[in-house]
Amino acid sequence: MQWIAEGRRIIKVAVPLSIVYLIESMMAFVDSVFMGRFRADEIAGYGLGARIVFDATNVICLCVIGMVAVFSAKYDALKDKRAVEAHVQHGFYMCLLLSLPVVLVTLNLGSLLVAFNVDAAVALQADQYAQGAVYSILPLALFCVLRDHSAAVSDFSSIFYITLFASVFKALISYVLILGEFGFPRLGAYGAGLSTSLVSWGMLGAEILLYSLSNRRSGKAYAIFSGWVSLRWALVKKYLAMGLPLSANSLVISLMFIVLMLFTEKVGTLELAAAQLVFSYIYPVFMLVEGVREAIAIRVAQEHALGNVHKVRKLTVVACLVSMLFLFPFAFVVFFDSTLVASMFFNVNELVNIGLLTQFNLIIGLAALSIIVECVQVIVLGALKGLEDTRVPFLINTTTAWVIGVAGGYHLTFNLDQGVVGLWVALILSHLVSLVLLAARLLLVTRPNSPLLCTTSVHD
Structure with a gap:
């Protein structure tokens, strides 16, 4: 019952936030339609x-x-x-x-x-x-x-x-x-x-x-x-110390996806077009998971303040299950009939779109696997954020994103001739390795009397 109760608490915070994020993203979409x-x-x-x-x-x-x-x-x-x-x-x-x-x-x-x-x-x-x-x-x-x-x-x-x-x-x-x-x-x-x-x-x-x-x-x-x-400069420094790694992490991940899109363009125009359409489909999933990430960060911060660090691991597992619940409808449609998803963007029955449909079906299957891993990764990041642990997660994400995601993707795609599949396999591996390392970090930080745990004063 405690797991169900905690799941409800997280959903209570996550759902309104996720809806707000989705609405905010739709504002830019409206401008794009008019432009x-x-x-x-x-x-x-x-x-x-x-x-x-x-x-x-x-x-x-x-x-x-x-x-x-x-x-x-x-x-x-x-x-x-x-x-x-x-x-x-x-x-x-x-x-x-x-x-x-x-x-x-x-x-x-x-x-x-x-x-x-x-x-x-x-x-x-x-x-x-x-x-x-x-x-x-x-x-x-x-x-x-x-x-x-x-x-x-x-x-x-x-x-x-x-x-x-x-x-x-x-x-x-x-x-x-x-x-x-x-x-x-x-x-x-x-x-x-x-x-x-x-x-x-x-x-x-x-x-x-x-x-x-x-x-x-x-x-x-x-x-x-x-x-x-x-x-108070002490509070300014506190914001910068905790927040700048988050900013740097956002920048690194954004640049990684830009580079991967450039690599995709080198593979072929059809592949790039299909990848852009896939991102349009999975973007709402990111917004939903962002809400869960902020919810787990808030809940962990509350329990951290009360000295209940032993609850953090359970909270993280519950949040991961909630994110999977949000993700399930999107992933189910992809694995059930990805052509149905493609029909949202273009006419799948026209002969001229056969090549685009083939690439779309290939990429969206890999993207679904990628986002499943990434959702769990994002939740663990949120838990660490709630513990005010942001520097080491930034280093982990930066290293895996560029060494495995970018360098590995380039090697698989161009040196081993794996095409666009190589890019997505490398991306999945980068998320997976990052997830393992972040989970290990969370386990270390939440050990009893861990010296890694932030003990910021209430009055600083």
């Missing part, structure tokens, strides 16, 4: 600009700020109200500090792309998007602090409804600004960026208002918007 009505260079420029701005924000800001959930959960479990407030307020300070380099990159994106010999027309459109989206960076980071804090103290009501409403508003305002409807000018890529900025500020304002109202009725009543503490 599909423009010229090829405008579409390419928008896609490139959106990818760079998002990745820069995620790597530099959000991975570091993401530690807010762990710190809030930890001190909330200890009922240390002032410590929660101090850490959340320092999350706001970190937003101001870390958003600055992202803003500078975004403002100068066009010049940077031209310097890297990107086609001038594409660079111009990317810069147009960046000039509109630059105003979204700070409010998005601040909103994420509030979102993660709310998740840690189990207050999802405002976050869920704000995100749901924002997605509808984003579709409407993107339609108006991108396509120039209802008398507005046709702004294209700039309109996509501007709509993102407007929605980001709206989400932040709504969350501040609703959080303040709900806080008055709450027994906890965290005063995160009043009684501001002065900037």
Whole structure:
């Protein structure tokens, strides 16, 4: 019964977070649909600009700020109200500090792309998007602090409804600004960026208002918007020490997939097209598992704070089972009839698509195996994050990703002539080896009286 009860607790946190992540990802998808009505260079420029701005924000800001959930959960479990407030307020300070380099990159994106010999027309459109989206960076980071804090103290009501409403508003305002409807000018890529900025500020304002109202009725009543503490460099260093490895890990994994896509393009255009479609199918799975990862990080942080480290292993197993539950429908369809999945993207009955269908069926089977292993790997990473252990996991992921995933994939694909199968086999092996090493790390850290376990002071 304890396993079932714990599974329910994790699902209670994971499901709202997963839905929020999915809705947030759909906002960018809507922009892509509207931009599909423009010229090829405008579409390419928008896609490139959106990818760079998002990745820069995620790597530099959000991975570091993401530690807010762990710190809030930890001190909330200890009922240390002032410590929660101090850490959340320092999350706001970190937003101001870390958003600055992202803003500078975004403002100068066009010049940077031209310097890297990107086609001038594409660079111009990317810069147009960046000039509109630059105003979204700070409010998005601040909103994420509030979102993660709310998740840690189990207050999802405002976050869920704000995100749901924002997605509808984003579709409407993107339609108006991108396509120039209802008398507005046709702004294209700039309109996509501007709509993102407007929605980001709206989400932040709504969350501040609703959080303040709900806080008055709450027994906890965290005063995160009043009684501001002065900037403490010890807490800034704490955020950087825990969060920078997460940022670096995100960057390394993103670069690995980019390199693997470049390798796939060298194998063939059909293989690359099939791989892109496969990623479109499995992307929602990543969003669902992200919710479970944050849920296990929060639960582990709570038990760590209360001295119940012996429960961490059981919590991790339960979270892995929950992630498999989320993954099952996607994997079942793939193994039952992958052609059915392919029909979501193109006409599988047309003779011209036979080659694409063959590659799609091959890749999606390997991708399903890969994501099963990766889901468990991500959950173990979340448990280690909850224990505030981020440096060694970063080293493990970096080594396996590049030595096995990239170097091994290149060797299998080109030296041993295994084609696209070699790339995915190497990727599966990299996830598997990383999982084994991360699990070993978790076992070491959660031993009784382990010297590896973080013993950060409640009052630091």
